Amino acid sequence: MLKSHIKKLYKNYKLKTQYKYYLNFSKYIEFNKINQIIPNKIEKIYFIIPGMFKSSGGHTSILRLGTYLSGFGYEIYYISYIDQDLNEMRNNAYSNLNNYRGTILDKSHLNNLKADIIIATLWESVYYIKNLNGYKMYFVQDYEPYFYTYGEKFLLSQKTYELGLHMVTLGEWNKFMIEKYCNPIGKMDFIEFPYEKSEYKQVERDFLQYKNKKEINLAVYVKFDEKRAPFIIQIMLKNLESNLSDDGIKLNIYYFGANKNDKFLNGTNLGKLNTEQLFNLYKKCDFGMVASLTNISLVPYEMIATNLPIIEFKEGTFKYFFNEKSAILTSFDYKELYNKIKYYLENPIKIVTMQKTALNYLNNLSWQKSSQQFKKILETII
Incomplete structure (x- = not known):
């Protein structure tokens, strides 16, 4: 009896959590193609991130790319689209890459940013940035529909590749998968998958x-x-x-x-x-x-x-x-x-x-080299 009751409570909690997630997220879900506006200059670049967590390879890669771009003279920001304590995010970023460069900001800054380039970093973030000002890019680190069984999140994530953002994939496999299973209409480039020597x-x-x-x-x-x-x-x-x-x-x-x-x-x-x-x-x-x-x-x-x-x-x-x-x-x-x-x-x-x-x-790979490739992609935008 007790075991059955606990299972029921957990199921109800899970359902409520999912309802809350979709009710909040549904405010941002639109499938109309974005209208890209080419910036006159590229100075401020904003990475839109799902919080910042320790021991996350994806977050560390974003920090590495942002750090090298900062070294090239760009003004770099990382803004979370989920609620997370700012000090926690900064501490986690330091844990992932103690020499990272750029400014970490919490969700409160999301709707007030003034960006030349806005970069989505996870499928959810694409929907959050669709109506913000700035040239919209998408740093694709994985073929994210495969994170889920075939269903709502699979299809919502797959759709982000067809909304007209300028995509830059980490490695050629992501580009191959998007071209094979989706109908991308925006520009798409890739950079080599590197490591830190x-x-x-x-x-x-x-x-x-x-x-x-x-x-x-x-x-x-x-x-x-x-x-x-x-x-x-x-x-x-x-x-x-x-x-x-x-x-x-x-x-x-x-x-x-x-x-x-x-x-x-x-x-x-x-x-x-x-x-x-x-x-x-x-x-x-x-x-x-x-x-x-x-x-x-x-x-x-x-x-x-x-x-x-x-x-x-x-x-x-x-x-x-x-x-x-x-x-x-x-x-x-x-x-x-x-x-x-x-x-x-x-x-x-x-x-x-x-x-x-x-x-x-x-021996032919490095974050320096891959970040240079990303910089060259940025230079083709203007």
Whole structure:
């Protein structure tokens, strides 16, 4: 009886929360195409953000881009379209990027801004900025309809690509997906998906000694979000752990990226880690594992930058960003993963070749370069 009552209360609470969300958001939902007005000059740029939260790769990327644009002479602002304490946002921004440049503002400034360029950063923010003054752009970091099951939010997010904003996608995969599944009418460019070279140094590893290993440390990036395959990964690794144990090899699994109190089937949950903690984990481990099922995350870049061999999924987007020979690509079949791990352990020279391929590609990337690409896009507007 008590359990049933609690479930009912939770269901009612969830429904009320959803009603409140849509009733508030419906005031901004319009599907008419925007009328772009070309600015005479570009000085003030406003990023419209969904608050500012710690350990968020998306928020950190916005801060990095804004910081470099500030260095190019633009006046940069970050304005939240959700209610969040201003000091909390500033503290979280400092935690994500302690040298960020630009001014963080709360929601109260949203309707009074005087901008040359307004940049949406999440599908919801597109609706919030449609009727504001300024040339409207959209920094697309992922194909966001895939965040949801097919339904209201899927369609509302998909529609934002068809409203006439000037889109700049992070990586070419997003552009490919928008052109394949939507009818974009505005300009669309892309910048290369970069990483910050200064934060992760290459670690010297003797891959030829992998053949003699009786203990393997594996760093696994997991969030309880379907695009990161959190449940399949755990089941695969539980089976892999058992199979390697039969071969006399101990597998130590270190999950990171989820909340510290989240429960896992096996391994150690390290929770959310800062840059220094991540670097120490990568140094300690022999392999890294990430599921980039939608747009790739920064984590594979960071791992490769430390010369850590990575495991990715064939079903994901890794191959849109790296040569396929830059990682151990597997399906969701744990037997395939087991066979590939065994193959690379028995043929470590293949790991040497794999890492050379990955690092050669990575050496051509940087936030400096990608921000320069964004700057050139801005210069084409006027």
